[in-house]
Amino acid sequence: MNTKKWKRSAFGVAALGAAFALTLSGCSSPAANDSGDGGDGGGGDEAYEFVFVPGVAGDEFYISMGCGIQDAVEAAGGTVSEQAPEKFDPTLQKPLVDSVTSSKPDALLVAPTDVKAMEAPIKAAEAAGIKVVLVDTTLEDPSAAVSQVSSDNVGGGEAAFSAIEEAHPDGGKVLVISVDPGISTTDQRAEGFQQAAEANDKFEYLGVQYSHNEPAEAARLVTAALQKDPDIVGIFAANLFAAEGTATGVKQAGAEDITIVGFDAGPAQVKQLEDGVVQALVAQEPRKIGEEGVAQALAALNGEETEEKIQTGFTVITQDNLDGEGGDAAYVSSCG
Known part of the structure; x- marks a missing residue:
């Protein structure tokens, strides 16, 4: 298991910060979680707690997505942790999702490693009151998720x-x-x-x-x-x-x-x-997928309307555009 914990102060992309500040303006109110719709991390004066479970550790696509999630959550004043399987394998990912469900964060952003095998653990997370967003991959039955965000x-x-x-x-x-x-x-x-x-x-x-x-x-x-x-x-x-x-x-x-x-x-x-x-x-646009996933989770946590499906675009990179838009679309190995 590969586990990372991000808990820095709420600095990030300015535009995201402004938008999320409005979204979370009521998060210190007891009413924010009185309905029982969220997990245990968002009540009282606590910021919302997110967990990201990517498809596999060490993949720059998911690293780039995690950077977008990290910045978006920090801009919203929340905290986020990551738990990643060492291989793209539902038998390794399922125990991680089960563990997350037991800890009851407010939101789970997860890239299911199998369209069928990951349905039950993700439905269990939803049943525990966790707002689930499917990022990148999805399920045959995605009804447990408040939104699906992926590339075309x-x-x-x-x-x-x-x-x-x-x-x-x-x-x-x-x-x-x-x-x-x-x-x-x-x-x-x-x-x-x-x-x-x-x-x-x-x-x-x-x-x-x-x-x-x-x-x-x-x-x-x-x-x-x-x-x-x-x-x-x-x-x-x-x-x-x-x-x-x-x-x-x-x-x-x-x-x-x-x-x-x-x-x-x-x-x-x-x-x-x-x-x-x-x-x-x-x-692909992994950073944008992460940012959109956080935005949808926040909307669900605050009782606002969510989008069932969001598709992001892609850039075809060749040697001819590598110094321009192609280079800008390349993934990163670490956040910073």
Whole structure:
């Protein structure tokens, strides 16, 4: 288990601070929690207590999201802690969510690691009076959450194919390397890519293979795929670790003229882009997802209307825009 605790004074983005100051102006009143709708952390003179449970520790996407959550909560005068599983695995995430439920914070921002397996623990959190916001990933039945905040993942998959299509106008074989089936976000990215590829009869879609979030396994899959189909022209890697492994696999196979498009933009991926190993990156807006998640939780805690679904955009990063908007969209390894 990876656990972090953030409890700094209420400094952050000025605009967020102003907005949240208005939202929380009644939080010291006993009425704020008399209804029993929130957890134990928001009553009396205490600030609201948030917990963030990302999909996995050490992923710059979730680190960047955590920075947005941290700043937004601090701007609102609250406190936030993080509990992250060491692997993207519901058997590791479930005990963390169960522990959070037992501690009864006011709000839980969670990225479910499986659309089915995480339903029961998240429903238990909601039943305990905790306001739940699903960030990044979601559930088959998301009714326990007050809001879902995520990227336009289908659109991101389509954009990934467009980058390959532009590089190979004559078409060819294309492949997707993903994580595991049953993860809402990566399933949607593969879906968007497949739809776009099958709409162009110059391309042959070879399907999706699963790396279990292990770069070494992604590298092995890519090496084997290139041995079977050496005429592959493009590979879409559906998350950060898949992109790392895909680039390694292509290099190990000694393949040339393959366009690799990665989803996510951690420092390792940006370095691969700079070196020409990866030709494009589809960057999400993890910081904005975190900020929007906090805003929705605060609205729910204060009895205000929430938005059922919020979708954020993405930026396609190439060497051409890396010094501008592309570089601004890259993820961070730490807050500061």
